[in-house]
Amino acid sequence: xxxxxxxxxxxxxxxxxxxxxxxxxxxxxxxxxxxxxxxxxxxxxxxxxxxxxxxxxxxxxxxxxxxxxxxxxxxxxxxxxxxxxxxxxxxxxxxxxxxxxxxxxxxxxxxxxxxxxxxxxxxxxxxxxxxxxxxxxxxxxxxxxxxxxxxxxxxxxxxxxxxxxxxxxxxxxxxxxxxxxxxxxxxxxxxxxxxxxxxxxxx
Numbered sequence: 001x002x003x004x005x006x007x008x009x010x011x012x013x014x015x016x017x018x019x020x021x022x023x024x025x026x027x028x029x030x031x032x033x034x035x036x037x038x039x040x041x042x043x044x045x046x047x048x049x050x051x052x053x054x055x056x057x058x059x060x061x062x063x064x065x066x067x068x069x070x071x072x073x074x075x076x077x078x079x080x081x082x083x084x085x086x087x088x089x090x091x092x093x094x095x096x097x098x099x100x101x102x103x104x105x106x107x108x109x110x111x112x113x114x115x116x117x118x119x120x121x122x123x124x125x126x127x128x129x130x131x132x133x134x135x136x137x138x139x140x141x142x143x144x145x146x147x148x149x150x151x152x153x154x155x156x157x158x159x160x161x162x163x164x165x166x167x168x169x170x171x172x173x174x175x176x177x178x179x180x181x182x183x184x185x186x187x188x189x190x191x192x193x194x195x196x197x198x199x200x201x202x203x
Contacts (some may be wrong), residue, residue, distance in 0.1 A: 011100075016046050016050070017048075017054060020039050020042055020043045021043060021057055022156045023039055024036050024039040024040055024043065025061065025063055027039065031068065033065050040061055040062065043057070043058050044058055052088070052089055053091070056082050056085050056086060057095065059078050059081060059085075060078075060082055060098065062078055062109055063075050063079050063101075064101075072108075072109055075109035076102065076105060076106070079098060079102035079105070080102070082094075082098045083095065083099060083102065086098065092125065092128070096129065096133060096137060099121050099122055100122055100140040100141075103118040103119065103121075103144050104140065104144075105123055106172050107143075107144050110147075112152070114149045115144050115147065115148050116148055116163065118144065119145045119148065119163045120141075120164025120165065121143045122141040122144065123137070123163075123164050123165060123171065124164075125137055126174075126178075130182075131178045131181040132181040134174070134175075135178035136181075138171050138172075139172075141171050141177075142168060142175055144163075145161070145168045145171055146158060146168050146198070147168075148161070149163070149164055151166050159198050168198065169198065172195050172198060176195060
């Protein structure tokens with residue numbers, strides 16, 4: 001936290017906050033939650049009063065920590081607060097991160113009714129996104145819709161099950177089309193595996 005301290009001591013609070021956030025984000029990703037919690041406390045002291053983004057960045061990292069520690073109910077509450085705050089300021093970029101993460105958690109917890117409300121939200125967030133974002137969002141929406149369909153319909157009808165504006169098959173097709181246009185193809189193999197599984201079930 002050295003750079004953040006130097007910036008804070010010099011009166012550059014926003015620079016200090018951003019430096020801390022990058023550091024905390026890495027610590028959370030590495031599973032070093034105790035060290036991350038220390039950084040989050042420092043970030044809270046540096047945040048600008050009334051700045052929803054600084055509050056949301058802190059809340060986001062705490063949500064990820066709660067999820068990683070399997071405190072799922074707490075994580076869901078935090079994600080819900082983040083999404084509500086970003087909805088109010090129309091921050092689509094942050095919503096494209098937070099909504100799928102909440103959806104994946106709901107999916108893991110097999111909360112079908114909550115998943116039903118989130119899958120169309122993810123699909124809607126593809127509007128205006130670049131191809132790589134679209135591929136990830138459609139893939140997340142399709143995986144969530146697939147899980148919903150498993151609870152709602154017969155196996156051979158999963159592909160034609162509609163969630164929001166699209167069927168499960170249409171979501172996967174759009175994910176593949178977007179991935180083909182995306183220069184970062186690291187997720188293509190997993191996506192095509194999911195599509196192959198769906199094809200087998202549709203026979």
